[in-house]
Amino acid sequence: MLDFNSKCIEIRKNILTEIGTLGVGHIGGSLSIVETLVMLYYKHMNIDPTNPKKEGRDRLVVSKGHSGPAVYAVLAEKGYFPKSLLLTLNKPGTNLPSHCDMNRTVGVDMTTGSLGQGFSCAVGIAQASKIKKDNAKIYTIIGDGETQEGQIWEAAMYASAHKLDNLIAFTDYNKLQLDGTVDEICKIDPLDDKWKAFGWNVFVVEDGNDCEQVDKAIEYAKSINNKKPSMIILNTIKGCGVNFAIKAGKGNHSMNISQEMMLDGIKELENRQKGDDN
């Protein structure tokens, strides 16, 4: 698993570089899903960076579209576009906007940003794959705060009613949303029972920032064969892997990041990488 951990550090460095170069951005929810993105892009997804529109490929819809910087960090690392593009995040005319845009960014499968909608789009893609009988797997990541959107539950009901067993979803359960903790704003617990009641397979990952645990959950979701869609609830840390972001806590949804903070963060990650390499 060493290689995946090392990859996660690279991705986090990319995220810090993107947002730090601009000076502001959605860092918390980008850092919390790094392990999931790495396991999907480096192990599980049937994709080809040299042929981004390959027929029958697996798809990923990051419904929590504000995690765009994390997606771009991985796509660049995978070679979908040059890493130098990461320095253009949100700059005038950029192809890397805050929120994922399929018409701007090579490798992005669906435009997201208005919460709840991407999840339905993923359900539509899973249904389309069933119609085309191409055996693709459709992955989607929603936020815990996003779970408060009614559309999530419309789509949840549809996916199980239509037996979309090719759909594997993740909830980035980092317990924080923009205005405060999820519990303070509008509690979503018991989340596992809710998804079970909606007819989904549910896997709770104790540490969603542990590659091995995330990997096991994906493996299991892929292997289970009971005509149900699967939800993997990832207990994550918003801002995971970078001290200043974790310390900012509730404030890390979108925050100002100085050059100094960026460089300190990158150094912190490099030190950790050296430690891992030893």
Add this chain to the structure above:
Amino acid sequence: MEMRQAFALELEKAMNENENIVVLNADLAKPNGMGNFSEKFPDRAINVGIAEQNMASIAAGMSSYGLIPFICSFTPFATRRICDQIAISICYANQNVKIVGTDPGISAEYNGGTHMSFEDIGVLRSIPNMVIFEPVDNAQLINIFPQILKYKGPVYIRMFRKNTPDIFDANEKFDLFKSKVIKEGTDVSIFCSGLTINDVLEADKILQSENINAEIINIHTIKPIDSEGILRSIRKTGCAVTVENHNVIGGLRSAIAEVSASECPIPIECIGINDKFGQVGKIPYLKETYHMTGNDIVDAVRKVLKRK
């Protein structure tokens, strides 16, 4: 034939020819003439249940996968209810989704105010990438339907559901993006859309008896508006009356006034819903109530001619 039947026949034909076409309903498949589609197309005719937001975004996802989804509901639930899903999942992502809204405006009749969309064109007209089409009869719908299928991008079909008098011959040709001159004239341009056309034709008989030579133009596609056709007419007549089954704010009147204001300012009078909500009633009663009858159109013409 009812317009819903004419539409269902065209869609069925298209689905038989093109296996990428899918149709999504939200528990209104029967009223929209597609009650038997799920038997005919078990994989491609899907009833999502009463969840229009989900239907719109599902369709966008399907389109991203190469399918051509039609989503169908009554006009208010196919538009204002799912405005953000249309704006973001469909139009911002520029997906090839066709939205079918039935029972527009006063044609919702006994379903009343909650089901009467007087704002749908206004709302959708301000969303980039959206094409808005409102047929006046079956011949026009059938002739333009293949053009809508061929066009890659979001289209809103604002469609009457029941029997509507035939205006055009079955062989009449239309261009989705060009307005249709129904009668040439020199004194006033009357621009009309949807079910108002019969009242305009009725008004024209009275106008002719008063020696007023009106040019009648059907705007079946309100967005993108046929500026060229509109300017050609108003440069000739020097004044206009707009007639629509929609709020006079945001719909046909606004679209015509925008073209006129930019290129050729002229006096314009309007017939339509004067910023009011709907109510229960049959179409003739509602036309009287909202001042949309043939006589109201004649009055508007007389008024605009005085302003020339």
